[in-house]
Amino acid sequence: MTTAPATSVRGPVETGRPAHRDGNVLRWIGAYTASMMGDNVFFLALSWAAVQSGTPAQAGMVTAVSAIPRTLLMLGGGVIADRFGPRRVVIGSDAVRCAAVLTVAAVLFLADPGLWLLAVLAVVFGAVDAVFMPAVGALPARITTRDQLARVQGMRGLAIRLANVVGAPLGGLGVALGGAAAAFALAGLLIAVSVPLLVLVRIRDRAPAPDEGAPAGGGTPWQDLRDGLRYVRGHRVLAPLMLAIVLGDLGFVGPLNIGLTLLADERGWGASGMGWVLAGFGVGAGVSALVLTVRGRLPHAGRLAAVTILAGSAAIGALAQVPNLLAAVGTALLVGLLTGLSGALCGSLLQTQSDPAYLGRVSAVGGVVSLGLAPLSMPLSAAAIGAWGTGPVFVVSAAICGLGGVLALAVPDLRRAELPG
Numbered sequence: 001m002t003t004a005p006a007t008s009v010r011g012p013v014e015t016g017r018p019a020h021r022d023g024n025v026l027r028w029i030g031a032y033t034a035s036m037m038g039d040n041v042f043f044l045a046l047s048w049a050a051v052q053s054g055t056p057a058q059a060g061m062v063t064a065v066s067a068i069p070r071t072l073l074m075l076g077g078g079v080i081a082d083r084f085g086p087r088r089v090v091i092g093s094d095a096v097r098c099a100a101v102l103t104v105a106a107v108l109f110l111a112d113p114g115l116w117l118l119a120v121l122a123v124v125f126g127a128v129d130a131v132f133m134p135a136v137g138a139l140p141a142r143i144t145t146r147d148q149l150a151r152v153q154g155m156r157g158l159a160i161r162l163a164n165v166v167g168a169p170l171g172g173l174g175v176a177l178g179g180a181a182a183a184f185a186l187a188g189l190l191i192a193v194s195v196p197l198l199v200l201v202r203i204r205d206r207a208p209a210p211d212e213g214a215p216a217g218g219g220t221p222w223q224d225l226r227d228g229l230r231y232v233r234g235h236r237v238l239a240p241l242m243l244a245i246v247l248g249d250l251g252f253v254g255p256l257n258i259g260l261t262l263l264a265d266e267r268g269w270g271a272s273g274m275g276w277v278l279a280g281f282g283v284g285a286g287v288s289a290l291v292l293t294v295r296g297r298l299p300h301a302g303r304l305a306a307v308t309i310l311a312g313s314a315a316i317g318a319l320a321q322v323p324n325l326l327a328a329v330g331t332a333l334l335v336g337l338l339t340g341l342s343g344a345l346c347g348s349l350l351q352t353q354s355d356p357a358y359l360g361r362v363s364a365v366g367g368v369v370s371l372g373l374a375p376l377s378m379p380l381s382a383a384a385i386g387a388w389g390t391g392p393v394f395v396v397s398a399a400i401c402g403l404g405g406v407l408a409l410a411v412p413d414l415r416r417a418e419l420p421g
Helices: 023-053 056-064 067-084 086-110 115-138 146-199 221-234 238-267 270-295 301-319 325-353 356-388 390-410
Strands: none
Touching: 023 056, 023 086, 023 115, 023 146, 056 115, 067 086, 067 115, 067 221, 067 356, 086 115, 086 146, 086 356, 115 356, 146 270, 146 325, 221 238, 221 356, 238 270, 238 301, 238 325, 238 356, 238 390, 270 325, 301 325, 301 390, 325 356, 356 390
16 A cells, blocks of 8 residues: 555545534534443443442452453454444444443343343443444544534533533432432433434535445455554554554553542542542643634644643643642643643544545544553553652653654654644
8 A cells, every 4th residue: 555645635625614503513412422421320330330249359350341342342343434334333332332231220120130240231332332432533524524623523522521520420320319220221321312313413425435334445344454554554644643642642541540549649638639630630621622612723733732742741740749739730730731632633633634434443543542552551650659659650651641742743744734724
């Protein structure tokens, strides 16, 4: 395969109605928000039911087991999304997830089958997620014009923040009113809301993307997978962008997950203090998503992504050096703002630089990076903090994250990449 050009723009950039005023996009955002709320309720219900049915170690295994099929099958999910169309795949995935969760809810209302049913549900959920996530990544390019993709990324970020804020309390309310069975039922109903909305979403025919339902390419699924990987590897923007995302995620996930818990314990902030720090991060990330939603396009996207990665890395390193909780909350807000903006810009560049026919596979590669490689940094971060403390580990993590920004600045095609508009 020949090396892909620096951009995938073919001809003049389409322009259309702003995404936040486009009913088609709003239906998709509504469906996505309902589905993500259902996810949040589901994982809370799964954790609660597992803790009630087994030991803490067994509960941890049940909640983690879904990551295995999700990571192993994600690349294949990207092939499915490209061959059969992302809208059809998302509808089917949400229907299967809804049916599985409601079935378990019904069983739990009638009996107490133990951990095995929860483990099966987690595996099924993870396997379906492996198909769902690449399709979700590929769908925006099929429902709006190229100049609106950055705005859609901002809207998607706001949907995720809303789902995180509302989903957990809803799950807790479900558990309080009717136990895990009621929480699972609520999760299934929220996911079910997304299906009719998705049915109403209209798909734009955009060459050279295949018509929905028509296989992409004439080869076998294995050949399609290899073709997609070659496409990413040979692209002068996507290849370094993926590497920058890998470095950014590896340096970010450890400190902002297990690292923050250990930092709060070390400083005596307690669970409430950690909650305030996380709230600061969430506010910053929400503001960055709102900025992109309102502006729709930021100039010099490649350069700005690199700079925000570098600045966000410095803020991550500073988080373990601040003198008190108030300063930590302010620093976390800055981390959320900068990393949220860099993440949205990187996601927008992935969308706009990719040929629509490959978007499912491109999204799958990004998903494997974020959900497969990055979580490996958490146990390594915990072990390193146990040996050397939070300060040095946060600084090293920040340096790894910062390498992504250095790479983005060092590669001319990526540094000069622009969003359409």
